[in-house]
Amino acid sequence: MNEWKNFDVIIKGEGMWLIDSKGNKLLDGIASMWCNVWGHSKKELVNAMIKQTQKLQHSSLFNLTNDQAELLAEKLVSISPGMSKVFYSDDGSTAMEIAIKMAVQYWQNIGIKNKTKFVTLENGYHGDTIGTMSIGYVPSFFSKFKKLLFPVIKTPTPHKYRMPKNFTFNEYQRHCLERIESIFKKNNELAAFVMESGAQVTGGVIIYPPEFQKKISQLCKKHDVLFILDEIATGFGRLGSFIEYQAQKSIPDIVSYGKMLTGGYLPLATTLTNQKIYDSYLGNYEEMKHFFHGHTFTGNPLACATALANLELYEKNSLISRIQNKTKQFEGRIDEINNLSLVGDVRHKGMLMAIELVSNKNKKTSISPDKKIHQKIFVEAKKHKIYLRTLGHIIMLVPPLAISTKELDFLLDGTIDIIKKVTKDI
Numbered sequence: 001m002n003e004w005k006n007f008d009v010i011i012k013g014e015g016m017w018l019i020d021s022k023g024n025k026l027l028d029g030i031a032s033m034w035c036n037v038w039g040h041s042k043k044e045l046v047n048a049m050i051k052q053t054q055k056l057q058h059s060s061l062f063n064l065t066n067d068q069a070e071l072l073a074e075k076l077v078s079i080s081p082g083m084s085k086v087f088y089s090d091d092g093s094t095a096m097e098i099a100i101k102m103a104v105q106y107w108q109n110i111g112i113k114n115k116t117k118f119v120t121l122e123n124g125y126h127g128d129t130i131g132t133m134s135i136g137y138v139p140s141f142f143s144k145f146k147k148l149l150f151p152v153i154k155t156p157t158p159h160k161y162r163m164p165k166n167f168t169f170n171e172y173q174r175h176c177l178e179r180i181e182s183i184f185k186k187n188n189e190l191a192a193f194v195m196e197s198g199a200q201v202t203g204g205v206i207i208y209p210p211e212f213q214k215k216i217s218q219l220c221k222k223h224d225v226l227f228i229l230d231e232i233a234t235g236f237g238r239l240g241s242f243i244e245y246q247a248q249k250s251i252p253d254i255v256s257y258g259k260m261l262t263g264g265y266l267p268l269a270t271t272l273t274n275q276k277i278y279d280s281y282l283g284n285y286e287e288m289k290h291f292f293h294g295h296t297f298t299g300n301p302l303a304c305a306t307a308l309a310n311l312e313l314y315e316k317n318s319l320i321s322r323i324q325n326k327t328k329q330f331e332g333r334i335d336e337i338n339n340l341s342l343v344g345d346v347r348h349k350g351m352l353m354a355i356e357l358v359s360n361k362n363k364k365t366s367i368s369p370d371k372k373i374h375q376k377i378f379v380e381a382k383k384h385k386i387y388l389r390t391l392g393h394i395i396m397l398v399p400p401l402a403i404s405t406k407e408l409d410f411l412l413d414g415t416i417d418i419i420k421k422v423t424k425d426i
Contacts, residue, residue: 003375008382013040016400016407018387026387029399029411033389034201034233036264036400037310037319045265048309052302061088061299069299072307076270079311080243082251083272087291088299092232092258093127095269096194098293099254100131102273103192103226109280109289115191119153119183119225124195125202126230135194138203153187155179159206161345161356162364173209180216184223192226193219197255198244198349201233204394205347205354208248217250226277232258232269237401240327240350242320253277260401263310268303323351323401326408330397333412340416342423353397355415359426367393367426376422384414395419 008026012019016039018026028036038045052068059066073086087102089095100118107115118135120126126136133142134149142149158173167175184190193216200206220227229252234244238260241247245255254277258269283289297303314320327350334346337355344358357373359365367373374390381388390396399411 003372015039015041016403024385026382026385027399027407027411027414029381029386029388029397029415031398031400032264033259034238034398035259037236037260038263038313038402039400042263042265042313044313045263045306045309048305049265049302052305056301058297058300058302060296062294066299066301066304068301068304068308072304075308075311076257076272080255080272081246082274083255084275085273085278087271087273087293088304089269089271089295090267090297090300090303091127091269092230092256093129093132094295095232095256095258095271096126096135096230097129097131098271099194099228099230099256100135100192101293102254102271102277102291103228105291106226106277106280107191109283114189117151117153117187117189117191119155119180119190119193121157121195121200122154123157123159123203123206124200124230126194126196127232153183153190155183157200157203157206158209158212160209161347169209173212177212177215177219181219181223184219184225190223190225192228192253194228194230196234197229197231197250197252198234198239198241198248199352201352202391204356204391205349205352205396207347207349213245213248214250217252220253226253228252229255232256236260237314237320237323238350238352238398240320240324242314261310262303262306263313264400265310266300266303266306268300268307317402319401326403326405327351329405329408329412333416337416337419340419340423342419342426351399351401351403354391355395355397355419357393357395357419357426371426373422373426376425377418380418380421381414384418386411386414386418388415388418 008020010018011021016028018028076086077083120135124136126132135152156176158176160169163172217227229245231244235257254273256271262268281289330348330353337346342357344364345356347354357367359367373393377390
């Protein structure tokens with residue numbers, strides 16, 4: 001933290017650009033932490049917020065409801081195959097914490113007390129709360145809290161660039177799936193398998209091979225293990241599909257949405273589940289089957305109204321089709337980026353790209369932290385009028401989904417030049 005003494009103060013947003021107190025403009029290359037859809041100050045979303053503010057700012061969902069929460073729940077269920085009910089929260093970590101609790105209590109409610117353990121993929125990330133740190137344990141982030149966390153069974157992720165030697169990629173995929181089934185067969189205490197849907201994002205953009213997620217969902221059904229998906233960062237178009245698990249042909253028992261749900265304008269997250277799990281919570285008060293979880297701002301009508309306006313814009317603007325066309329812009333630059341001397345690997349899907357920087361291409365040697373590559377990229381990007389934030393030695397390009405082709409070229413051109421400039425210092 002000593003490395004960062006001062007921060008630019010952002011006072012305004014216009015379209016894809018952030019404007020600081022000195023009037024400098026930065027292209028928002030990470031969609032304000034992966035959540036912005038339409039850019040900043042989108043008229044329709046601002047108007048929806050203003051309109052709702054004039055009617056109802058907040059009302060509790062404890063023994064009451066509100067029209068916006070009801071309408072949004074109906075909308076989310078209608079676009080989410082296999083899902084029947086919605087539980088509201090306000091951020092992705094919390095939505096996944098809810099999913100964990102929901103899964104454990106489901107088995108308790110139906111009288112199976114021993115199913116309390118979780119299986120997850122190595123390198124997965126699900127948030128920063130105690131439960132989500134447990135299921136998404138990243139040593140470099142969370143080792144200081146390890147004694148607070150509950151044990152989780154980890155299985156390997158098919159990462160083509162950094163897989164073990166003596167495997168072909170197809171062989172390694174089979175190995176990963178066989179490992180999961182072996183765990184399922186040997187353990188009757190498993191509550192759920194948890195994974196990010198479509199790709200691991202914070203783990204450095206590890207995109208699953210075709211059928212991998214589908215096959216895991218099939219193994220879960222075969223062995224009576226709940227299947228939980230995290231679409232906080234990968235849902236609503238980031239990977240090119242509106243509902244990513246639908247594209248992956250892998251209907252979960254529980255799924256969480258967040259980030260782009262309100263277009264990035266207000267905090268809101270949701271945890272959806274099927275009728276079977278919901279029904280297990282029905283009972284008389286003295287049975288204590290109800291779900292002991294709640295938040296002051298659960299189902300906030302301002303956030304829900306904004307989310308409804310956001311989802312309406314998706315349909316009105318055929319955004320998913322536009323994303324699928326725009327993804328070709330990324331694809332067209334992959335070879336050019338790969339040829340840079342500092343680049344070891346480029347991973348891309350939809351409107352998401354990771355550029356892994358290495359000090360030795362042949363050996364795939366990661367750049368040492370003492371080189372401060374993260375800081376050099378950020379500072380150089382500002383000179384190019386771009387806001388970038390790396391994951392250590394990995395540059396993430398995660399622009400607002402509705403970015404124009406011209407602005408996306410500006411981002412890609414600038415990123416290439418940024419890498420060339422920092423190469424001299426490594």
